[in-house]
Amino acid sequence: MATWFAKEVQEMVRLGRWIPLVAVYLFLGISQPITAKLMPAILSSATNLPEGTVIHIPPATVDQVLYGIIGQYNQLGVIALILVGMGMIAGERKLVGEWLWSKPVKILHYVLAKYSVFFLVAALASMLGLGLGTYYTSQLIGPVTWNVLWQAALLYVVYQAFLISVILLASALVTSASLAGGVALIIIVLVNVLLPMFWPGHFVAGLLDLIQGIFSQTAWTGSMPAWEPIVTTLMGTALLIGLQIPLLVWRRTND
């Protein structure tokens, strides 16, 4: 496990895979409060509006801005995660598959090392972005309750853990990195769009509701206990990580 972990850290650093993650999450974190603060000024300076146009925009609240960051994370942030992670297993199998599978590799260690390094970097990047975004929010919009922020941040990290397990599973499933990216994107979109229709308030949909509730400091009104979306998301993550093991065992003799 330590061998693979060290190799994954080395790969993350030498190939600069951490850079786009940190850059995208920082950008998303910082841009949200700045955009919210400057939106009236931007609109008033727009030259193509008819004379006399009046647009009434209520000032953004702290919870709106902070949940806006999570909303951005759930769009551009997911794309960044997919772009960085889609080749982590598929690309490696293509590059050194014959060498790799001819060695007595413990697939569990291999998968866990990949997962944990990717998760650590992604979680740190998103926390950094959220931290800076919160700082700017407190400076530009209004005071932030840090306790609320940390609760929401931890819940987002749970959601991110699920996203990463989807991306790595897709990467283990197919041999082409771009195809893996497409598969991961479809699964994530389906989970985010379709699942709330059939199973509202549960699993990752419930988790995002929970994050929104924490930011707006409203009590949890779901029909199930508040821990249920957290536990089901963690269970889903563990299941997807576990699925990679038989899949890669099969791949060893079929790549």
Place this chain on the structure above:
Amino acid sequence: MIECKAVSMKFGAFKALDNVSFRVPSKNCYGFLGQNGAGKTTILRMLVGLLRPNEGEIFVAGHSLLTEREQVKRLCGYLPQRPEFYPWLSGEEFLRLSAELVGVPVRQAKTAASKYLGTVGLTEFARRRVGKYSGGMQQRLGLAAALIGEPPVLLLDEPVSALDPQGRDEMFSLLKDLKREKTIFLSSHILHDIEQVCDGVVIIHKGKIRAQGALPELLKQSGETDVGTQVHFEVNSSLVNRLQTEFSRAMQGIGIPVSKVVWQEQGLEQYFHKVVKQAEEEQKQNTRSDQGGTADGNMVR
């Protein structure tokens, strides 16, 4: 020891291996010969657990590949036809990773990496990124990666294909040393070198084993009576053309002193070509008889 028993393998409708059985004795070096596409790489990939046969059994160092795959992987060092590396690692780092994966303790992995970099002559390039290695250097590094962990069985798929003549000589001289303590099974198209280094050969043609065994016995069994003759003359250059045209009938009559005559018995190269030719003739005959049978069937119908 390596043993294949009645191994068959299909890729879709294409039968890549047909009832393949052979045996490589322990601490022997055997060459694996065959034309391109004969099934050499398929067998070698199977021996290291990268492919699962549709039928048959494979044993490596007494362990069945069906039931003890991971154990077999620990016992085999494998050099693929096109060695693969992480281009962002240095040669030394790659060997350390390879060593740790086959169970060499972390503290000894660095020493082992340095040792095998020296063995394949890459010590001065230890810190260079593998992505910047030449083809020949990558092949040497691939051999070092196969040797690391000191596996008792070496499976080498065309280990000299990217090497220059000097590198080839060094590789075969290394293999000569290694075969004293390891079982080596290597594929190559360079028959002369195989003949120099190998104790025996396995010849495969279109997925079927056509010959196998120790080299002296095989060559003896073939019953070939033709003898290749090499005659070295010391002649004036002006006589060369005349020699070429009249040699067959007038050599003795023109008074050229014969300085050296080398009588060369049949070698592996001739034997290999003979086996392949026989296999192709058999195949042609089978095709003809099949077509004849079909024609008869049509006539009856």
